[in-house]
Amino acid sequence: MIRRMKVVGLGDVPRGLLEAAASRAATIFGLETLLGEVLAEPSYAFNAARGKFHAAAILRKLTRVREDGELVLGVGTFDLFDPDEDAVIADGDRDERTAVLGTARLTAPDPARTLERASHAAVVAVGKALGLRECHDPRCGMATISQPDTLDRRSGKLCQSCEVAYSKGDRAWAR
Numbered sequence: 080m081i082r083r084m085k086v087v088g089l090g091d092v093p094r095g096l097l098e099a100a101a102s103r104a105a106t107i108f109g110l111e112t113l114l115g116e117v118l119a120e121p122s123y124a125f126n127a128a129r130g131k132f133h134a135a136a137i138l139r140k141l142t143r144v145r146e147d148g149e150l151v152l153g154v155g156t157f158d159l160f161d162p163d164e165d166a167v168i169a170d171g172d173r174d175e176r177t178a179v180l181g182t183a184r185l186t187a188p189d190p191a192r193t194l195e196r197a198s199h200a201a202v203v204a205v206g207k208a209l210g211l212r213e214c215h216d217p218r219c220g221m222a223t224i225s226q227p228d229t230l231d232r233r234s235g236k237l238c239q240s241c242e243v244a245y246s247k248g249d250r251a252w253a254r
């Protein structure tokens with residue numbers, strides 16, 4: 080059972096952003112938070128043609144700093160992609176127990192809103208690392224992030240079915 084979330088900056092990331100990213104996910108999933116070491120910007124995952132970083136490559140690499148009983152959330156201020164999805168904000172891998180957040184597209188005129196969006200988006204990344212799927216309920220914390228401004232409408236909680244899926248824990252993965 081995962082009880083702790085280690086948050087690591089990927090490159091030069093403001094501490095306030097790391098704390099915001101961790102805050103809501105920690106509350107929703109009942110995780111203890113630890114601010115981990117700062118890692119270098121993940122140049123190994125950079126795709127020059129897209130000008131973005133490959134989410135899955137970062138998720139794999141983050142396992143190197145993960146310890147037993149914890150998941151790792153990496154936060155960068157860049158854009159992410161996956162080969163079948165041009166723009167990715169948050170992603171997580173339930174087998175690796177790692178999550179990644181790229182905040183480049185979350186910037187709002189009001190800095191407080193930017194942090195709020197980061198906190199909502201991290202819930203999706205961390206939820207996926209815990210074995211949850213993205214959700215169709217637009218108010219749910221696990222709702223698919225289509226556009227950054229949809230994050231502003233989230234309730235900050237899981238819907239009932241995601242709550243049930245999470246409380247079942249690892250057994251839910253088998254389905």
Ligand SMILES: [Zn+2]
Pocket residue numbers: 214215216219220221222237238239240241242
């Ligand atoms: Zn849901």
